[in-house]
Structures are given as C-alpha cells and as structure tokens.
Amino acid sequence: MKPATFLATIILAMIAGGHLLRFALRLPVTIAGWSVPMGVSPVAGVLLAALVFALWREDRAARHG
Secondary structure, rough: OOOHHHHHHHHHHHHHHHHHHHHHOOOEEEOEEEEOOHHHHHHHHHHHHHHHHHHHHHHHHHHHO
C-alpha cells in the first residue's frame, strides 16, 4: 500500500471507530453551541468504514493482479 493511501486508511478507520464508539457510549458532542444529533454517528461510522474497506480491497486487488 502506498504511504499516502495507508495513512488515509488509518485516519479514516480511526474516525469511523470514533463515531461508532460515540454512538455506542451515547457521548454528547457540541460544536459551536450546536448539539450534534446522535443519528449522525452511526451513518458516518458506517460510511467511513465502507471507505476503509474499499481502499483496502483496491490495494489488495492492485497487488494481486
């Protein structure tokens, strides 16, 4: 895996994990006085996890022909 792709994969995986952990633990998040709805986290977590999986599969396919 190229270094930039690897770094992007790690960062996206960490953000996805953070969103899913926030949802599991029901942690409130407030940005500039706005309370972020809890429903945002599972959607973002799943979408980011799908991107991580897609990057991983793309790299695997490139290495194996």
